[in-house]
Amino acid sequence: MLNSGPGAYFIPSSYSRIVARVLQLQERDLPKLLRDTGLPPEVLLAGDESRMSGRQQLQVMDNARTMGRAPDFGLRLGQQLQPSAHGPTGYLALASPDLRTALHSLRDFLPIRIPFAQLVLDEEGDWLSCRVNTLLDAGPAEQRMLMECFALVLQALVESFLSRRLTEARIDFEYPSPAYHAVYSEYLHSKFYFDQADTRVLLPLTLLDEPNPGGDADSYAAAREMCAALLEQVPVTDLTTTDRVRRFLLAQPVGSVGEEQVARSLFVSKRTLARRLAREGNNYRKIRDQLLAEMAARYLRDNRLSVEAVAALLGYHDSANFRRAFKRWHGMPPQSFRAAYNVGDS
Structure with missing residues (x-):
């Protein structure tokens, strides 16, 4: 050594x-x-x-x-x-x-x-x-x-x-x-x-030559670029509890953690986390939905990714569920959102 x-x-x-x-x-x-x-x-x-x-x-x-x-x-x-x-x-x-x-x-x-x-x-x-x-x-x-x-x-x-x-x-x-x-x-x-x-x-x-059925270089590149850009927008000093939750969620594969794991990452109980977020006028579900909505919009502006690929990156196994969630977040289906930004077909 x-x-x-x-x-x-x-x-x-x-x-x-x-x-x-x-x-x-x-x-x-x-x-x-x-x-x-x-x-x-x-x-x-x-x-x-x-x-x-x-x-x-x-x-x-x-x-x-x-x-x-x-x-x-x-x-x-x-x-x-x-x-x-x-x-x-x-x-x-x-x-x-x-x-x-x-x-x-x-x-x-x-x-x-x-x-x-x-x-x-x-x-x-x-x-x-x-x-x-x-x-x-x-x-x-x-x-x-x-x-x-x-x-x-x-x-x-x-x-x-x-x-x-x-x-x-x-x-x-x-x-x-x-x-x-x-x-x-x-x-x-x-x-x-x-x-x-x-x-x-x-x-x-x-x-060594075993293929990776989940490998998708374009999706990976887009995901890492986007997460890095979002992380840069969050200050790294004087972090609020909301900031810490947001940074933690951005650093994990989407959908791989829940509120319990986020609380553990701050070494507090789920109830204490909820109380601290409430003092900031926030809650875990609201932070998660806002982050997913923002990520979905950014992904759809990238013409390398199909709507199905975006759904998978955000942890949706059924793209129909993703389409319904996107319409709730942005008031229009993902295809219409993409067309409005003129970034290609879904």
Whole structure:
């Protein structure tokens, strides 16, 4: 593993928010998770765009392991690192036409999201060897947690592509079998081995050309451009609860979260979230509908996307339901809206 100074790399605070959610913390518990980092609790709230140093991120992970009294915390955390947790990089990988391209996308763009990690891909016989170099000066327990997360990140990406469990890989760990080794099989779906020469995930080459039935480069590009533009319109300082809810919804695949998950992202109850939004003259349903209406209008101005594609991007499995919702939002069906803006046929 390559190493460098622990403070030389900066990581989005969203990863520490995932740590806090895994621990099921409440608002009052956040300072404990940030102990010895010098960071305010606000960095863990949804919508915050702070970046943490490598040392601060490692301290958060150490604090989490202690607070959770869980030596297997790296596995618990890694299980939550689905492709969507990596922002645009994860979406890009999932929109790739095949698994090989997805892995190359992760290799090329992951350092933008996690600058202390470098994915290395090498073909070895009938296998693709996937290794990660970590550029942090981590201790043995910290390094083990990082490698557990790495194995589960790769597993999640491949399984998202295959729409099934990945059972035919081989996962090597360079460290000795930990005391909690028996629980590894609850998280990893392929065979795994300890005390190996390196930590790596070996994938059969036969999987790499698997096509992605959900891959749509145009839809992906349009979605990411639009979400980035909307995010830029929301201030990143002095965020209201409404701002935080809006930013959180924009950062997730549309339709993948509900009010309960939004409340958890702010480490409060659903009732507390509703009360805070009401003080601002708002509520969750109103924010969500306004956001969907705005996204739908922006998508329809893009002549790369059919009405059916727009419906799918907004989480509508039935385009007829989307058409009814759009008419409620804008007073006209999507085809008429598109024609009025002269952006092409639906």
